Amino acid sequence: MAFIVRLAQMLIFPGALYLILGSLFIMWLDRLLVARWQARVGPPWYQPLADLIKLLSKEDISPTGTDERIAALLPLLSLAAALTAGLYVPVGNTVVHSFEGDLIVVAFLLSVPTLAYFLAGWVTPSVYGVMGGNRSLLQYFSYEVPLLMGLVVPAVYSRSWSIMGLVDAQHGYRWHLFVFPLGFVIATIGLIGKLKRVPFDIPHAKSEMVAGPLTEYSGRKLALWKLTVAVQTLVGINQLVAVYLGGADRLWGHWGLIIYALKVILFMGGLALIQVLYARMRIDQMARIGWRALVPLGIVQLLVAIWL
Amino acid sequence: MMGRMTIPIGPQHPLLKEPYSVSLEMSGEQVVAASLRVGYVHRGIEQLAQRRSYVQNLYLVERVCGICSHVHTTTYCQAVERLADLQIPERAAYIRVLLCELERIHSHLLWLGVLAEAIGFTTIFMYAWRDREIILDIMDALTGGRVSHAANVIGGVRVDVTPPQAEWLGGRLDELAGQMYLFESLLHDDRSFQGRTQGVGVIDAEMVHSFGVVGPLARASGCRMDLRRDAPYAAYSRLDFQVVTASAGDVWSLAEVRLGEIRQSISLCRQVLDGLPEGDLAVKAPRRIPAGEAVVRCEAPRGELLYYIRSDGSERPARLKIRTPTLPALMVLPRLLPGLEAADVAPVIAGTDLCIACSDR
Amino acid sequence: MIDLEALRELLLGCCPAAIPSIQVGVDGETYVDISQDDLLGVVYALMQTTNWHHLSAITGSADEEGLQVLYHVWLGAGLSLRVRCGQEAPRLPSLVPLIPGADWYEREAHDLLGIEFSGHPNLKPLLLPDKWDGPPPLLAKDGA
Numbered sequence: 001m002a003f004i005v006r007l008a009q010m011l012i013f014p015g016a017l018y019l020i021l022g023s024l025f026i027m028w029l030d031r032l033l034v035a036r037w038q039a040r041v042g043p044p045w046y047q048p049l050a051d052l053i054k055l056l057s058k059e060d061i062s063p064t065g066t067d068e069r070i071a072a073l074l075p076l077l078s079l080a081a082a083l084t085a086g087l088y089v090p091v092g093n094t095v096v097h098s099f100e101g102d103l104i105v106v107a108f109l110l111s112v113p114t115l116a117y118f119l120a121g122w123v124t125p126s127v128y129g130v131m132g133g134n135r136s137l138l139q140y141f142s143y144e145v146p147l148l149m150g151l152v153v154p155a156v157y158s159r160s161w162s163i164m165g166l167v168d169a170q171h172g173y174r175w176h177l178f179v180f181p182l183g184f185v186i187a188t189i190g191l192i193g194k195l196k197r198v199p200f201d202i203p204h205a206k207s208e209m210v211a212g213p214l215t216e217y218s219g220r221k222l223a224l225w226k227l228t229v230a231v232q233t234l235v236g237i238n239q240l241v242a243v244y245l246g247g248a249d250r251l252w253g254h255w256g257l258i259i260y261a262l263k264v265i266l267f268m269g270g271l272a273l274i275q276v277l278y279a280r281m282r283i284d285q286m287a288r289i290g291w292r293a294l295v296p297l298g299i300v301q302l303l304v305a306i307w308l
Numbered sequence: 309m310m311g312r313m314t315i316p317i318g319p320q321h322p323l324l325k326e327p328y329s330v331s332l333e334m335s336g337e338q339v340v341a342a343s344l345r346v347g348y349v350h351r352g353i354e355q356l357a358q359r360r361s362y363v364q365n366l367y368l369v370e371r372v373c374g375i376c377s378h379v380h381t382t383t384y385c386q387a388v389e390r391l392a393d394l395q396i397p398e399r400a401a402y403i404r405v406l407l408c409e410l411e412r413i414h415s416h417l418l419w420l421g422v423l424a425e426a427i428g429f430t431t432i433f434m435y436a437w438r439d440r441e442i443i444l445d446i447m448d449a450l451t452g453g454r455v456s457h458a459a460n461v462i463g464g465v466r467v468d469v470t471p472p473q474a475e476w477l478g479g480r481l482d483e484l485a486g487q488m489y490l491f492e493s494l495l496h497d498d499r500s501f502q503g504r505t506q507g508v509g510v511i512d513a514e515m516v517h518s519f520g521v522v523g524p525l526a527r528a529s530g531c532r533m534d535l536r537r538d539a540p541y542a543a544y545s546r547l548d549f550q551v552v553t554a555s556a557g558d559v560w561s562l563a564e565v566r567l568g569e570i571r572q573s574i575s576l577c578r579q580v581l582d583g584l585p586e587g588d589l590a591v592k593a594p595r596r597i598p599a600g601e602a603v604v605r606c607e608a609p610r611g612e613l614l615y616y617i618r619s620d621g622s623e624r625p626a627r628l629k630i631r632t633p634t635l636p637a638l639m640v641l642p643r644l645l646p647g648l649e650a651a652d653v654a655p656v657i658a659g660t661d662l663c664i665a666c667s668d669r
Numbered sequence: 670m671i672d673l674e675a676l677r678e679l680l681l682g683c684c685p686a687a688i689p690s691i692q693v694g695v696d697g698e699t700y701v702d703i704s705q706d707d708l709l710g711v712v713y714a715l716m717q718t719t720n721w722h723h724l725s726a727i728t729g730s731a732d733e734e735g736l737q738v739l740y741h742v743w744l745g746a747g748l749s750l751r752v753r754c755g756q757e758a759p760r761l762p763s764l765v766p767l768i769p770g771a772d773w774y775e776r777e778a779h780d781l782l783g784i785e786f787s788g789h790p791n792l793k794p795l796l797l798p799d800k801w802d803g804p805p806p807l808l809a810k811d812g813a
Binding site for chain 2: 128
């Protein structure tokens with residue numbers, strides 16, 4: 001019986017189905033907010049779903065010189081990793097499975113799509129793919145470290161390495177945000193870098209790299225890539241909401257789901273606002289910020305956490 | 309991994325608004341060499357012009373470029389009017405200035421949007437093009453076309469500005485002037501914009517003279533050349549404006565010059581509306597233009613536009629030559645690119661405000 | 670406005686053989702007819718002594734007497750130098766060593782009229798396709 005429940009959780013809620021539909025919703029929200037703030041109208045609610053379905057039905061062309069098997073495997077691997085990461089991140093008060101150390105496991109699983117993204121550029125013969133891949137690797141190193149630091153700080157403070165454990169440690173408004181605001185900022189910037197959103201959308205800068213590593217992908221493969229990005233976004237936001245913003249605040253019981261949803265939506269709004277306010281950075285400027293500003297600040301925050 | 313690579317930008321590329329091809333040789337993230345190919349949109353306009361009458365050519369030259377169509381017809385008409393010894397009415401001269409300046413504003417706003425898009429600042433692209441709609445609406449109301457106006461005829465203009473129109477126009481210009489604060493604060497206060505445009509793609513004064521760079525590109529490097537001031541045409545000698553220059557010659561200076569010019573153009577438009585003299589709109593022009601030759605230069609949004617017409621006394625020109633201001637910018641571009649980071653290529657190319665349809669003809 | 674007296678003196682200094690004619694056209698532009706041998710000398714002298722700003726354009730055109738090439742120059746006012754050459758195998762000295770900005774204008778004249786510019790570093794087609802094998806477009810007769 002427990003097995004059936006666990007399976008349902010994995011496949012439906014808060015597992016695969018929720019992650020996919022929820023990430024489409026988050027994508028819509030993102031596009032709508034960015035559009036409204038740019039004095040445009042924005043897409044209707046079903047747009048990301050329609051785009052996904054249409055893209056899945058399009059012809060899948062690969063230029064000669066592409067390693068077909070790897071090119072087909074990479075998006076599947078990425079999507080699988082992103083969905084698996086979602087299993088350990090609480091949605092509301094539910095989590096499929098939780099154990100000490102799942103914080104690091106989730107961070108690792110969310111990195112798989114980034115590495116696959118870089119490889120995706122390298123298996124195509126396109127110059128844009130290779131250059132975009134180089135940039136994404138550089139960006140990955142510059143932003144993974146601050147993000148991890150940002151995630152580790154509350155773990156050190158609350159002495160728990162499980163995301164659900166961190167949510168519990170924050171019950172009753174003792175959000176880690178209030179204790180470590182700097183850590184929250186570092187983790188958020190790290191997340192923006194990881195998700196390759198503006199101002200860090202350098203690897204797939206449309207005006208320079210056409211579409212970066214994904215330039216030569218189309219049809220089903222591209223659909224899976226786009227879905228992976230969306231799921232990564234949702235899981236990344238969930239993770240930060242759980243670790244810093246108190247998740248569903250166990251205090252609230254059933255209302256927890258609504259509170260949690262509100263937090264996710266607000267966080268997404270914040271990311272959309274940042275997208276609207278800034279130009280894309282140059283890669284050396286990005287690396288400079290990552291290594292000269294974020295990492296030292298992260299170290300400082302870590303020391304504070306150890307001391308506390 | 310960081311070896312040499314050749315990156316083709318164009319003829320199809322999201323950065324380029326018109327087809328041309330820039331081939332970049334990269335070593336890692338640095339540009340080592342660049343070469344340029346144009347001619348993808350060569351339509352043989354100069355050759356076509358020799359087979360058409362002067363009136364037909366008026367509509368042909370308007371279609372050399374979409375963004376600066378009015379100044380092309382203005383320059384063409386002035387050349388033909390010199391040959392035929394026609395003096396256009398004052399009212400026509402003022403209306404020509406009005407449309408030229410409105411075109412300058414819309415061209416510069418378009419440029420700002422394209423530059424913003426090139427550096428990933430989509431928000432400013434959307435805002436600039438939204439405000440550009442104000443100008444396009446005005447053009448539509450005055451001439452019937454947003455981009456292609458057919459406002460000039462040989463001997464004057466075809467469109468009139470009635471007092472109610474003038475009042476409405478003034479209101480919309482006020483609206484536009486109110487929006488300019490946003491772009492000016494972008495220039496002066498926005499660190500991400502400055503970070504991508506300052507110190508990038510510097511054109512020095514020596515390049516300006518040896519390549520004949522004109523327009524805002526030259527003025528951003530400190531060169532005070534503006535044909536509206538140096539060789540006034542239409543009604544410019546009766547109007548008051550400043551020539552906007554900057555000193556650094558980088559992409560940021562280009563933005564500074566162009567935003568300054570938008571302000572000046574708004575002021576010029578207001579002066580025209582306030583001081584519009586009464587009179588006819590056009591004088592009658594002959595079908596056969598007397599033999600002779602004429603060189604006319606006008607200040608297009610991108611700089612010095614030169615028309616040379618040689619007439620042999622018949623209904624058709626013996627030679628029509630168009631030299632557009634983008635040509636020197638294209639010649640300079642391959643010298644600006646080497647040494648840049650890959651990410652700087654986009655703002656430099658977008659910043660030079662290339663109009664390939666103009667230069668290919 | 671261009672100081673015509675100073676211009677006349679400068680030209681007399683550069684072109685001892687043929688005396689160039691100076692006219693001011695209906696458009697306010699000053700036209701000077703010189704021979705191709707004097708071209709580089711005159712341009713150099715203009716660059717050194719007058720208010721030389723830039724070379725605006727190079728216009729080639731064909732008329733009944735052959736080909737003429739106009740060099741439109743901006744000196745604070747407009748000056749156009751006219752050089753004539755025959756229609757058969759036309760050759761002119763290239764201005765590129767003096768003025769790098771003459772590059773594309775000469776390539777265009779080469780494309781559209783078939784004029785060879787000796788000393789030009791890169792006289793490849795600019796506007797026409799690489800494999801253009803027809804006559805220069807502006808030389809074709811009406812209706813051809």
